[in-house]
Amino acid sequence: LLDDQGNDINGAALPTAINQANLQPFTRYGSDNVDPSGRRGFARTVFVADRSNPLTLIFIPREAPLLWSERLPTTAVLFIVGLLLTAAGAWLFSRHLVLPVRALFMASNRLSQGDFSSRPGSLFSDRRDELAQLAKHFDVLSEKLGKASEFQQTLLRDVSHELRSPLTRLQVACELIRQPDSAQADILLQRMQKECGELENLIDEILALARFDHSPRNLERHTQDLVPLLREVARDADFTAQPACKTVVFDSSLQQAPAEIDSKLLKRALSNIINNALQYSPAESRVQICLMQKPDADRQAGPLWRIRIADQGPGVPEADLQAIFRPFYRADNSRGQPGHGIGLAMVARIISAHGGCISASNLPRGGLAMDIQLPGAQAA
Secondary structure, eight states, rough: BBBSSSSBOOOOOOTOOOOOOHHHOOOOOOOEOOTTOEEEEEEEEEEEEOOOOOOEEEOSSSSSHHHHHHHHHHHHHHHHHHHHHHHHHHHHHHHHHHHHHHHHHHHHHHHTOOOOOOOGGGGGGTOOHHHHHHOOOOHHHHHHHHHHHHHHHHHHHHHHHHHHHHHHHHHHHHHHSTTTTSSHHHHHHHHHHHHHHHHHHHHHHHHHHHHHHHSSOOOOOOEHHHHHHHHHHHHHHHHHHGTOOEEEEEOOOOSSSEEEEEEEHHHHHHHHHHHHHHSOOOOOOOEEEEEEOOOOOOOOOOOOEEEEEEEEEEEEOGGGGGGGGGGTTOOOGGGGSSSOHHHHHHHHHHHHHOOEEEEEEEETTTEEEEEEEEOOOOOO
16 A cells, blocks of 8 residues: 555555556556556555545556466467357358258269169258259259150150061061062062051151151241131041041031141141041941130130040040050050051140140040140130
8 A cells, every 4th residue: 555655654665566667557546557567457546534645555466477378268268169160050051052962963973874763852842942943953854854765765665666567577578579489479579569668657757756856846827717727627538538438527616716826737637636536437437526615714815725526436445545645555456457656646746836735535425536625816
């Protein structure tokens, strides 16, 4: 305790650490101070009994750590803790990002090896970020590629099967015609010419189907009325069916049915359906073509036309109603009939390219009905 003169109140000599130079940092009303030697101390003004003669309390520890040495352990601990927390957060964040990328990488690796069953999007159904959306799009891509690969394998198998029969018959005819005493050379040559024509037709149908699959949207569309078009198709088919004692009729109460169509392709599709109907219909039967407007209140772009082509044939087994539109597929009751099973597949693609759809159903009274739906155009 020092008095106003800076002397110890007990008359004791001040420590060597306290002198006029050392007392400069210690103001009477100051807070914590550090003396020039680096030790921490403080000076406070205190009052003992008489406020007119305040005393100064000075405290200087004999041995005190330096300021930077004192705070170093706390700073180091905080730095290490912050570093660990940052590392843990970075690891969790990177794992959150890397998991979908790794799943996509593994799925793409399996995809490159011909395995289309991988679906990484199902692993991240609870996520809503861009990586989860990318995984879902990858699932759609894998599914489409798998279907395309399956279709290609099926197409190659069916093509090889269809080509094998006429080629086998050609080989048999060649072997028979090589015999020197063959008396049926002319018949065998005619047979070979027929088989060659069948091969040519099959190849033309396959090429047409492949070209349409490659560029299905290259249609020359124009606004045309379906009523005169269907009437013309029915008239031509009826003329062709007369020698077989069959008739083709057109029935519709509509005055007009405008639609954006490629008339050549649509006529080809309708003629294919009508020819099939005539082929499987018995003599003295009738193929009926109906045109009506399908009620659809939700459709704002225009009307929806429905074309039904119904025959009086044996129909198709229920299990084959969807499969008959696949290339080279032929129902059991169509075996032995001419054709290669490409016509209805081509029809389905033409109708789909027009924005419509086609379906088949068996009639209660017997026969098969082909229902075609086509989007119409607003009448002028």
